[in-house]
Amino acid sequence: MSDKGKKKIGVISMARNDDFFIPKWVSYYGNEFGYENLFLVLDGHDQFIPEINASVNVMRVPHLPLGRAAGDKNRARMISSLAKTLFYRFDKVIALDIDEFLVIDPKLGMRLCKYLEKSFSGSSLSALGLDVGQHLDEEKPIDIAKPFLSQRSYAHVSARYTKPVVAHCPLTWGSGFHRVKGKNFHIDPNLFLFHFGMVDFEKSSSKTKDHSRLAQGWEGHLDRRNQLFDLIKTAQVLDGDRFFPEARRRQNLFRPFFAWNKPGTLSEKPVIKIPERFKQSV
Incomplete structure (x- = not known):
């Protein structure tokens, strides 16, 4: 336990060739948990340290030119190992990708940092995953200086992003932080x-032209992710608040038998309208 009974929370992410999400990630989590409690791992000694708050803990590690699947496993093992060491100084650790943002429901009127200081059962905590995309008929290119959710209104409710990103104790994440090895999950x-x-x-399209990514087997993965733009344009949009409880229930109940510790996929690929109260969240 930290001094005076206050729980101290560390946040980890890893990035390579990114100048788009890092400033947003640092600003968001720094404001919530303190910049000195952020740990940004840069994948490769060829990576420039970005112009961010000087209190952020930034480290560069050697880059391994692995394929996408092998690279994901290697990254998960590295971040899991780093997180385990942080538990000597922190009570909880959040680990996620550089383009992922953990948000508390604004209707609680509580900051995320205060909420996570509470005691929770289990080894980890998952959040309901929302894959946000641009509606090409309705929405303009993103303005990085403004909150993302003030400019985007639609998201695919996706089990792939219902991740156990909050660790209450040392554990081992699987590839992409989609599961904790040998442990259950709680949404x-x-x-x-x-x-x-x-x-x-436009930002997404630039990734499909990145020759280094294509050489490492990212083409199919990026093509699948880009299908989100068509899905958002064509899907029958659901009310988010009405669907959220159902999504949590089904992801918890209908798990794949070969991966019991991962949430079940929603086969109809539901797209929801993001409630207005989230507009200033990120």
Whole structure:
């Protein structure tokens, strides 16, 4: 336990060739948990340290030119190991991708840092995953200086992003932080994980032209992710608040038998309208 009974929370992410999400990630989590409690791992000694708050703990590690699947496993093992060491100084650790933002429901009127200081059962905490994309008929290119959710209104409710990103004790994440090895998951009713990888069509399209990514087997993965733009344009949009409890229930109940500790996929690929109260969240 930290001094005076206050729980101290560390946050970890890893990035390579990114100048888009890092400033947003640092600003968001720094404001919530303190910049000195952020740990940003840069994948490769060829990476420039970005101009961010000087209190952020930034480290560069050697880059391994692995394929996408092998790279994901290697990254998960590295971040899991780092998180385990942080538990010597921190009470909880959050680990997620650089384009993922853990958000508390604004209706609680509580900051995320205060909410996570509470005691929770289990080894980890998952948030309901929302894959945010640009509606190409309705929404303009993203303005990085403004809150993302003030410019985007639609998201795919996706089990892929219902991740156990909050660790209450040392543990080992699987590839992409989609599961904790040997442990169950718990989807918190007040937490959401917004994935912004497809928040801007032009930015996303540039990734499909990145020769280094294509050489490492990312083409199929990027093509599947880009399908989100078509899904948002064509899907029958659901009311988010009405669907959220159902999504949590089904992801918890209908798990794949071969991966019992991962949430079940929603086969109809539901797209929801993001409630207005989230507009200033990220």
